[in-house]
Amino acid sequence: MRFSGSERSQAHGRWYRTVAEHFDHLYDSGRVTRAYPFLHDLFRRRAPVLDVLDVACGTFALDLPLLRRSYRVTGRDVSKEMLRIARRRLEESGRSADLGQADMRTLRLDREFDAILCLGTAFNYLAKAIDIRRALRGFRGHVRKDGLLVLDLTNFDAWIRNPQNARAEVDYRAPDGMRIAVFGFNEQDLTRSIHLARFLTVVQTGRGIDIRFDEAPLRIWTKDSLTTALQGNGFKPVEWWGDLRLGARYDRRRSPRLVSVSTRA
Numbered sequence: 001m002r003f004s005g006s007e008r009s010q011a012h013g014r015w016y017r018t019v020a021e022h023f024d025h026l027y028d029s030g031r032v033t034r035a036y037p038f039l040h041d042l043f044r045r046r047a048p049v050l051d052v053l054d055v056a057c058g059t060f061a062l063d064l065p066l067l068r069r070s071y072r073v074t075g076r077d078v079s080k081e082m083l084r085i086a087r088r089r090l091e092e093s094g095r096s097a098d099l100g101q102a103d104m105r106t107l108r109l110d111r112e113f114d115a116i117l118c119l120g121t122a123f124n125y126l127a128k129a130i131d132i133r134r135a136l137r138g139f140r141g142h143v144r145k146d147g148l149l150v151l152d153l154t155n156f157d158a159w160i161r162n163p164q165n166a167r168a169e170v171d172y173r174a175p176d177g178m179r180i181a182v183f184g185f186n187e188q189d190l191t192r193s194i195h196l197a198r199f200l201t202v203v204q205t206g207r208g209i210d211i212r213f214d215e216a217p218l219r220i221w222t223k224d225s226l227t228t229a230l231q232g233n234g235f236k237p238v239e240w241w242g243d244l245r246l247g248a249r250y251d252r253r254r255s256p257r258l259v260s261v262s263t264r265a
């Protein structure tokens, strides 16, 4: 048994390194199937949307279905390991896309897109006001007038009302026999609007066991605080949803996600 590391960081960077290969199997696997109809319906209603930028694309799992249906998708992510998986998936799909490493706080693509996506809690990783401002201004500079910004956040309102702070989150067995177990023990600092996400991750390969501990502050957003941030940075919220799923109404107390759709003012 080996203690392979401990990190207190902004964005669980080393944790993604450990789990990148298996990330898509660790959490809700139906999510990818549900997200495409949601995004396609949104893009159709708010047409024309063809050129899409995903600023924290991870393994590109949510983007590949868009690519297969003729959207042009550009992906950026700060994690080399997540991008390595994304590139492999892209190659296997036989499609092509512009994938590269970038921090969403300092985007520089010198062009505008019809829509920007920031999905799967990635925007929650920006915990400091200055980072949030930088990112939103960067998003604004990369989306055409009346283009879309879609943020898919954890709905911490529901979480805080129904605390799930100590829980076994993952118990996964890979086809090659590798096992990954993730235990979460979180904490919320409501005065600072911060959720401290803490994971103990246990990876068993053969007879070897690696254990690591990671902690990252996530920003707690509510519909009101997000509206203020979006409006202050040149976006107008136009739709709210409770999940990346067709027809998932937003319910502050119950929805798993807080999904905002904004247009560039």
Ligand SMILES: C[S@@+](CC[C@H](N)C(=O)[O-])C[C@H]1O[C@@H](n2cnc3c(N)ncnc32)[C@H](O)[C@@H]1O
Residues within 6 Å of the ligand: 011, 016, 055, 056, 057, 058, 059, 061, 062, 076, 077, 078, 079, 082, 102, 103, 104, 105, 118, 119, 120, 121, 122, 125
């Ligand atoms: C929970 S994953 C979600 C990935 C993907 N959007 C999805 O929904 O499947 C969060 C992703 O955000 C990325 N990330 C975190 N901070 C970032 C930053 N400042 N800039 C770009 N990517 C970031 C991580 O590397 C990771 O791939």
